[in-house]
Amino acid sequence: MNFIDQPRLHLSMFCMLFLWIRCYSNDGNTGDLVGSISIEVPGGTPGSPYYKIVSPSLKGQPVFRGLVDSVEDTNISFSRVPDLLDPTTLSNPFKPGMLACKQARANSILDPDGNLTVVSLTPTYAGLNYQVTPEVVVDLPTEGNHTGFNYDVAQVEAKLDGSGQITSFDVLNAGRGYSFPPKVTIEGGPHYLRVADLDSNHTGKFFRITSNSEANVIVDNNLSESVGSIFTPNSPVEIFKAWTLGSLFGYDSTSFNEGNDSVADYVYILKSSGQDGTPNDFVPYFHDGTAWRAVSDINNDYGDVVIPPDEGMIIARRSNLPLDLVLSGTVRTQGTFIELPEVSQRALINNPFGLDIMLSDLIPPTSLTQSYANLSGWLANESQELADNVMILNQGVWETFWHDGTNMGITEKAYATARAGSGIGGSLSQQDISMASGSISHMTNPNLGTNITVTSVGHGLRNGFMVKVEGATGYKTDDNKIQVDEDGNNVLSGEGLLIESAANGSFLVTNCTSNTFELDGKSGNCDFYDDGNAFWSTGSSGAGYSSDTMVSFVGGGGSGGKGVAKVDSGTITSILITDPGAGYVEAPNLLIHSGGWNRMGAGRSPSNDFTVPAGSGILLLRNHTSGIAARVSIRNPLK
Structure with missing residues (x-):
């Protein structure tokens, strides 16, 4: 039975207007994390399957990695x-x-x-559209x-x-030392080009490569x-190989329930056009x-169906x-672009950040509008x-x-800190x-192995918080804690080279007094200079808030912690814990969400939010009757 027909999924909603989008990383060539995630899909039956949205992110x-030489239309040299x-x-x-063949x-x-030698290779798929002979890589021997x-x-x-096959x-x-047939990898396959210029407003955008020569690629520009x-x-770019059904789950065998279309597990992919x-x-x-088959075509191999980045x-x-x-x-560890198509299209996207995040973090206030003219x-x-x-x-x-427009006017995002x-x-x-936050009137300059002591009258901090220190400067000292000039020569107190203090940054607070x-x-590198610019902070009240909003606690070994950030005159004045959770043996990340999200059947509440687990995704439906194809940005809530 087709999953569209399952009444318990309320899939009559699929008859509404949908949104086709793709997510794009905004962190260029820095900060990406490679790893794996285990996702449990509960059991079902052919008549009543269990459905779950999953995604692997980039391959x-x-x-x-290289630099652009020139561009003409969609041809990049x-x-x-x-x-x-x-x-x-x-x-x-x-x-x-090689970047666009099968x-x-x-x-x-x-x-x-x-x-224990390799005597031959048997082609299981001849490929398609090869222009030159691809490299063949045989895995390393297992013996010797x-x-x-x-x-x-x-x-x-x-x-x-x-014919390119x-x-x-x-x-x-033939090699030597193979106790079982080694894996064979043949060059080629679909690829995507990504903007990696960290100074560009387009950082993280992806374009699929449709063809390439020795020094040029032509990309699909579906948004014109x-x-x-x-x-x-001279802008930096990166090229990533794309996932396919076969490369992600296996070509010849998989971990899915296999068999004919009446009993096998299904993988549903939304059409790209x-x-x-x-x-x-x-x-x-x-x-x-x-092999992979389509329910509508059980004779052909569909292992090369491409899975676009972040869908x-x-x-x-x-x-x-x-x-x-x-x-x-x-x-991704940084922000991401979402590609919005014109009205009546739809898509599934994943959580691109590799951690559990809240729905309210996927679409920031800057991307919202209440005007049909936008x-x-x-x-x-x-x-x-x-x-x-x-x-x-x-x-x-x-x-x-859906979002009701609450807190659309946020101009400065609030943040706060939690401890274990x-x-x-x-x-x-x-x-x-x-x-x-508070001002700093003095800092010690201890030797290696001794902590810097910060003086801030009536600071109110407790042990275990992470504090951010900014603006601290001082006179540079040598290993004997004697001030030195720019050439390293000893000078009188107050005449040393003025430098940034090693105390600037984020550190765990310990040994608090009043x-x-x-x-x-953290040990010292200079004698503190009090110019009135040094201060510490564990948070900021933000600006532009119009309504109370939700707080969640992520990481630290715990779960279940929730709170509400109370708003007065556009700023967050306090945070009230509504659920203390349990298991926070280390400091969790405290996330203040933008709010404004409503859940059907739940009424309006600052707690109307939802966790989107790592490795899962969401389905977007666009009701904007005049919506055009465009991109909006989303952000990593921990950045």
Whole structure:
């Protein structure tokens, strides 16, 4: 049975106008994290599957980093780069067609006589649109050692026909030390180009590569943007390989329930084009034990269906056993772009940040609009039927959220700090929250191994908070704590080189008294100079708030902690804990959400928010009747 027809999912909502979007990282080539996440999908049945949105984010690290040379329309040129074997020689950065072809696959066969060598490769998929012969990489041997007699890496060369497909392989070196057939990786496959210029307003935008030559790539510009203003000369870019159904879950076998289309698990992927607003926009795929098939076409192999960066999928678990799904990839640590299409399109997107976040953090106030004249904004309205909607799949049931326009005027985001829970079982109490600041009148300059002591009269801090120190300066000292000039010569007190203090930064507070506290693990580098600019803070009250909003506590080993930030005259004046949670043995991150989100059937409340787990996603529905294709930005709540 098609998941669209399941009444318990309330999927009549799919007949509404939807939104097709893609997320784009905003952290350039710094800060990305590579890892894996385990997602449990509860068991279901063929007649009543369990549904869950999942996504792996990016596929590993970038395969290329370089600088743009020039741009003409959607054709982006790159300068030649130093050759890996001979850095004095410049080489073209790409092999023609290798960034946009369909990747070939093959299995290795060992010598039947037990010599632990590779005797041949059998093509399982010939690939498509190869322009030059791809490199073939055979995994390392499993026996012997790198210098021993029984260890030698096999070398294989592919043979290409005139139609751009691999017909056979020549084993140049059978290798030695293979106790079982090694994995074979053949060059090629779909790729995406990402803006990596940290100083650009376009940092993090992705464009799929449709073709490439030795020094050029042509990208798909579905929004008709000015590619020349996005990829400027000498700006850095990255190229990532795209996930496919097969590369993500397995080509020949998977962890899913396999079989025919009546019993196998389904993976639903939203069409990237040709949507008509019906359930047919979601294409179900399944693995029959040998290859990926479409329910509508069980004869062809669909293992090369591309999964765009940050788009989600719906897993339909049709076996009664739970599925532990492990997804690997690269997640963002900075902000992200969301691509909004014109009205009547729809899409699934993932949580791109690799951590549990709140719905209110996915779309910031700066991206909201209440004006139909703003064609590119996310429409907020008190009416759910008029506002753009967010659908979250919660334990197999779709829940609907929308923004009513509350706190759209935020001009400065508030923040606060929490420490480890001091209550029973690591629960949080009011004394575990701080949103304060103060001036610094003095700092000590201790030797290595002794903490800096900060003097701030009546600071009110407690041990265990993280405090941020800014603006502290002092006279540079040597190892003997004698002031020195810029040449390192000893000088009289007050005549040393004025430098930034080592105390600037964020540190754990310890050994608090009524007027002093220590910066844990930080020793001094200068004698403090009191110019009135040094201060500490654990938070800021923000500006532009119009209504109370929700607070959540993430990390620290605990869960369940919630609170409400109270607003007066546009600023947050206090935070009240509404649920102390438990298990906060370390300091959690305190997140003050922008608020304004409403959940259908729950009424208006500052607590109307929802956790979007890492590795999951949401479905966006656009009701903006004049909405056009555009991009809006979202931010990592911990940045």
